[in-house]
Amino acid sequence: MPKIFIDGKEIEFKQGQTIIEAAKDAGIDIPHFCWHPSLSVSGNCRICLVEVEKMPKLVIACSTIAAEGMVVYTQSQKTLAARNAVMEFLLINHPLDCPICDEAGECKLQDYAYEHSIGESRFVEEKVKKEKRVPLGPRVMFDGERCISCSRCIRFCDEIAKDPELTFVQRGDRVTITTYPGEVMDNPYSMNVVDICPVGALTNTDFRFKARVWEMSATKSICNGCARGCNIDIWVRNNEILRLTPRHNESVNSYWMCDHGRLNTFKFVNDSSRIDSPHIRKEGQLVKVGWDEAFAEASSRLKSFSKDEIAVIGSAFATCEDNYLVARFAKSVLGTGHLDFIHHNDPSFEDDILRRSDRTPNSLGAKLVGVRPSKNGLDFNSIIKAISERRIKALYLVEDDTIQNDPEIENILAKLDLLVVHSTNYNKTTDIADIVFPASTYAEKNGTFVNFDGMIQRIKPAVSTLEADRALEGMAMSRLDKFGTRWDRWAQGVKFDARPTWRIISGLSSVMGYKFKYNMAEEVFKDIASGITSFNHLDYDIIGEQGFKIKASVLEKEILE
Amino acid sequence: MAEKKRLKDLSIWQKIYIPEIFKGLALTFKNMLKPKFTMEYPEEKFIPPASYRGRPVLVQEENGEERCVACGLCSRVCPALAIEVQAAETEREKERYPERFEINMIRCIFCGFCEEVCPEEAIVMSKDYELAFTNRQEAIYGKDKLLVPVSQLQDRIEFLRNYK
Amino acid sequence: MSLIEILIITLIKILIILTLTLLTVSYLVYFERKISAWAQNRLGPNRVGWEGILQPFADVFKLLLKEDIVPNKANKVIHSLAPMVALFVAFTTYAVIPIGPNVQIFGYDISLVVADINIGILYVLALTSLGVYAITFAGWSSGSKYSLLGGIRSSAQMISYEISMGFSIAGVLLLSESLRPIAIVESQAGWMWNAVVQPIGFITFFVSAFAETNRLPFDLPEAEPELVGGFHTEYSSMKFAGFFLAEYANMIIASALITTLYLGGWQIPYIEKLGLADWLVTVFQVGSFFIKVGMLLFFFIWIRWSIPRFRYDQLMNIGWKVMFPLSLINLVWVAVLIMIFN
Numbered sequence A: 001m002p003k004i005f006i007d008g009k010e011i012e013f014k015q016g017q018t019i020i021e022a023a024k025d026a027g028i029d030i031p032h033f034c035w036h037p038s039l040s041v042s043g044n045c046r047i048c049l050v051e052v053e054k055m056p057k058l059v060i061a062c063s064t065i066a067a068e069g070m071v072v073y074t075q076s077q078k079t080l081a082a083r084n085a086v087m088e089f090l091l092i093n094h095p096l097d098c099p100i101c102d103e104a105g106e107c108k109l110q111d112y113a114y115e116h117s118i119g120e121s122r123f124v125e126e127k128v129k130k131e132k133r134v135p136l137g138p139r140v141m142f143d144g145e146r147c148i149s150c151s152r153c154i155r156f157c158d159e160i161a162k163d164p165e166l167t168f169v170q171r172g173d174r175v176t177i178t179t180y181p182g183e184v185m186d187n188p189y190s191m192n193v194v195d196i197c198p199v200g201a202l203t204n205t206d207f208r209f210k211a212r213v214w215e216m217s218a219t220k221s222i223c224n225g226c227a228r229g230c231n232i233d234i235w236v237r238n239n240e241i242l243r244l245t246p247r248h249n250e251s252v253n254s255y256w257m258c259d260h261g262r263l264n265t266f267k268f269v270n271d272s273s274r275i276d277s278p279h280i281r282k283e284g285q286l287v288k289v290g291w292d293e294a295f296a297e298a299s300s301r302l303k304s305f306s307k308d309e310i311a312v313i314g315s316a317f318a319t320c321e322d323n324y325l326v327a328r329f330a331k332s333v334l335g336t337g338h339l340d341f342i343h344h345n346d347p348s349f350e351d352d353i354l355r356r357s358d359r360t361p362n363s364l365g366a367k368l369v370g371v372r373p374s375k376n377g378l379d380f381n382s383i384i385k386a387i388s389e390r391r392i393k394a395l396y397l398v399e400d401d402t403i404q405n406d407p408e409i410e411n412i413l414a415k416l417d418l419l420v421v422h423s424t425n426y427n428k429t430t431d432i433a434d435i436v437f438p439a440s441t442y443a444e445k446n447g448t449f450v451n452f453d454g455m456i457q458r459i460k461p462a463v464s465t466l467e468a469d470r471a472l473e474g475m476a477m478s479r480l481d482k483f484g485t486r487w488d489r490w491a492q493g494v495k496f497d498a499r500p501t502w503r504i505i506s507g508l509s510s511v512m513g514y515k516f517k518y519n520m521a522e523e524v525f526k527d528i529a530s531g532i533t534s535f536n537h538l539d540y541d542i543i544g545e546q547g548f549k550i551k552a553s554v555l556e557k558e559i560l561e
Numbered sequence B: 001m002a003e004k005k006r007l008k009d010l011s012i013w014q015k016i017y018i019p020e021i022f023k024g025l026a027l028t029f030k031n032m033l034k035p036k037f038t039m040e041y042p043e044e045k046f047i048p049p050a051s052y053r054g055r056p057v058l059v060q061e062e063n064g065e066e067r068c069v070a071c072g073l074c075s076r077v078c079p080a081l082a083i084e085v086q087a088a089e090t091e092r093e094k095e096r097y098p099e100r101f102e103i104n105m106i107r108c109i110f111c112g113f114c115e116e117v118c119p120e121e122a123i124v125m126s127k128d129y130e131l132a133f134t135n136r137q138e139a140i141y142g143k144d145k146l147l148v149p150v151s152q153l154q155d156r157i158e159f160l161r162n163y164k
Numbered sequence C: 001m002s003l004i005e006i007l008i009i010t011l012i013k014i015l016i017i018l019t020l021t022l023l024t025v026s027y028l029v030y031f032e033r034k035i036s037a038w039a040q041n042r043l044g045p046n047r048v049g050w051e052g053i054l055q056p057f058a059d060v061f062k063l064l065l066k067e068d069i070v071p072n073k074a075n076k077v078i079h080s081l082a083p084m085v086a087l088f089v090a091f092t093t094y095a096v097i098p099i100g101p102n103v104q105i106f107g108y109d110i111s112l113v114v115a116d117i118n119i120g121i122l123y124v125l126a127l128t129s130l131g132v133y134a135i136t137f138a139g140w141s142s143g144s145k146y147s148l149l150g151g152i153r154s155s156a157q158m159i160s161y162e163i164s165m166g167f168s169i170a171g172v173l174l175l176s177e178s179l180r181p182i183a184i185v186e187s188q189a190g191w192m193w194n195a196v197v198q199p200i201g202f203i204t205f206f207v208s209a210f211a212e213t214n215r216l217p218f219d220l221p222e223a224e225p226e227l228v229g230g231f232h233t234e235y236s237s238m239k240f241a242g243f244f245l246a247e248y249a250n251m252i253i254a255s256a257l258i259t260t261l262y263l264g265g266w267q268i269p270y271i272e273k274l275g276l277a278d279w280l281v282t283v284f285q286v287g288s289f290f291i292k293v294g295m296l297l298f299f300f301i302w303i304r305w306s307i308p309r310f311r312y313d314q315l316m317n318i319g320w321k322v323m324f325p326l327s328l329i330n331l332v333w334v335a336v337l338i339m340i341f342n
């Protein structure tokens, strides 16, 4: 491999890499605004100027191809002076907006101003006034004064979203961003520009002014909006999710996520429709009861049916751990083979960027861990048919809303003698359920999802339930979480009395006389890993933050069998 | 090198102790006859100088609006985590304002950091030291109690401009 | 006088002395606060009544209304007994202190002392050594290390200083040749005050009195910085008030004793030469007793707000290595005096 020297360090690089890329791979950070690893090089911000031996002038690291034996200095006198100068130019017309800017705290301009600027302005003239608060599209707001004209947003629309909508207009210090005439920026990936904008020029209309970044904790998790399973960070303050941002994972979602995932997959977590503690239907009404009472009731009523009258429906929204126990519960405890989960396919959602037509995060995982009919068992459609023929009288439904999916089913389900439901929120199915167990959402539990591609990925709790203590569970904690007391209004966030499905199942099983000895989701996963070929030899550490991809050959064999 | 005289090398008179006792007694007796400077509080109030750090308040402009833009810096810098700011959007020029601004006066230690960090000169230490509550909830001051017209805070603002 | 008459007269005397002491005690507290304030250029209590004159009553009401807390590990009986012992000792000592010469009222010849017993001084010594028990009880029964340490310190302190106190008194007794307080007073006629005749004994007794009453600079049993509150750490409400009152009552006793033993008791030198009416002389004499006691009390308080506390080792050093030999020297001095003048 060819080598270059950066700051005296010998570094190997791949042919064709630019200096900035080679440096990045070696863990050396060269300041940059307009360069982005997933976008084309534009080279207009000039902050990445570095000194290269034998070159007459400083060169920009983002577009200079590294060559064998090049000697690069990123901290030399000349480079630092150049950076200072670039910062000074950038700040000439930049407003003193940090106090009202959402980007403050995660702003590149702010960071570099601390690192590379003299800290004082020599500019006494009037700054250029531009338009602030311009909605570029329904989900993105633009502030002309803050823009440093790096063109990242333009390149994103052109190259990633493949939907050119943005462009520069005007020249010199009047230059600004706008949409093409007659266009709005409403592509399904538009909000990624908020993340890549190095300053606060583009803001998320949904999150605008909700919180400062340093008040929130970030938890690494997975989007549950479709089978892609984009890697995300869940940002929480006072036990409430305030925003999701994409997390880099080159083999899944790169730096991006879709607007649907970003906006519509977390609000139910803190919604008022959340189910708090188990409920039993008494005289037509769902009544709040304790866990023990609900378990006892479910146990005695399930036992009154013969094995063939019971069907169990797992969930592609639940984790592998949840589904694994659901499958074992059905087969070992209830002794039924009528076991399946519901597929939520929406071809109109799919595109060739990230979105998949399978709108659930874990249908492959559910299938792999055993949520499928056994030899003589019924699949989902046959179960529904059997219910309408009253051959199946009891249904155990996990984390899914059957009726929402298909309203006709409502009349069919009404024929059931017993409907037990695990659900996070009230929905049409819980409206007719006899026993409702409150399930933790994906943001409240540990577990794994398997995406359409066979990528096993971890989710982690970001929001605490009633039983969970942030510190004891090792959850991400912001400063407010660490120091809040129960008398501080900023630490009194709502906590729901909900449990992850696997815990509900193991609780119910032990009441029914079958003991699962699991205390943590990790222990369930250990069993999965030892029992199911695709998961062999895996544990949470191996999966890590970037996931683990099941070999296609293994996957194929397992699904076919 | 000459021996240094140490404090604990007492003279013989000091060692006998009795004369020293009388010196002390004389001193206290003299003080008994001196004028007193007790301030009889509820009737007679201490009016602090501009440098005094009483409870932090929010500056209210003449038009009734607060200066605060809800940047949350005071909340971040507050060593006692006394301040909670919830921002929201407004139509005003400065886009954001504090929808809720609460200072927990039980937590506050009157350090003045909030005042020092505020980029808008929106939170200043007042001269108000009369703080008493009968329960924890009462001690959380909302915007209603925090907003004080700028005219009443001129003293402090001038002080800050001169010395900050 | 019949027995009944004697009983009634004694009862009346007891009543008068008791009210007097109680009142003085409460106002002593008031003056303590006032004087400390003045010494520190403050005003002191001035809210309840004119210049705070009713403050003592407010204090008492406050203490009465406080919850009485007894620690779990305390020995309940002894815990409540301790303040009673303290009070008992403090008040019964007054019985033998004469506040004036005999007077004629309604034809009765009345001595201005509750119990004119001829071993009065022994009685006083006996009772003050009982006082140690109150403190030891309190310290031990509270079931708290702070109380225990406080209690132990103070017993050690009191026992140590009782010795020099006893030897100082021995000097007085040698001169008066009686254990009867009235006789002692009378033996100091004219300027023959013991304070003048045996100044060293006066000083040792004086200092020991401070130590005995646990007043600054000898208030180690209560040393707040080291022992929280000393032996009464675990006391609250009226039980605490009991100790509090006892401390001040002890101060009064100490002052009265000093007056009796060293400052000529009620006597005013050469007052008989003025040729005043008998009753007027008596009034002056009783007044002089109270003035002497009052000045001593002021001195007690004054000292408290002027001098810092001794360290425990210093306290013991002074007790054994200074006060004790000094009182012995005094004894020798008195013996020499007697040899020369007899």
Ligand code: SF4
Binding pocket: A146, A147, A148, A149, A150, A151, A152, A153, A154, A177, A196, A197, A198, A199, A201, A202
């Ligand atoms: S809006 Fe942001 S991303 Fe777009 S050009 Fe301006 S600074 Fe760059």
Ligand code: SF4
Binding pocket: A223, A224, A225, A226, A227, A228, A229, A230, A253, A257, A258, A259, A260, A261, A262, A354, A355, A356
């Ligand atoms: S593409 Fe799918 S997984 Fe990714 S953010 Fe959108 S909904 Fe979520």
Ligand code: SF4
Binding pocket: A099, B067, B068, B069, B070, B071, B072, B073, B074, B075, B085, B114, B117, B118, B119, B120, B121, B122, B123
């Ligand atoms: S620092 Fe000033 S402007 Fe910012 S939130 Fe606090 S008071 Fe408001």
Ligand code: SF4
Binding pocket: B056, B074, B077, B078, B079, B080, B081, B082, B083, B103, B107, B108, B109, B110, B111, B112, B113, B114, B115
């Ligand atoms: S004065 Fe100090 S403690 Fe009080 S609110 Fe301001 S920063 Fe917090």
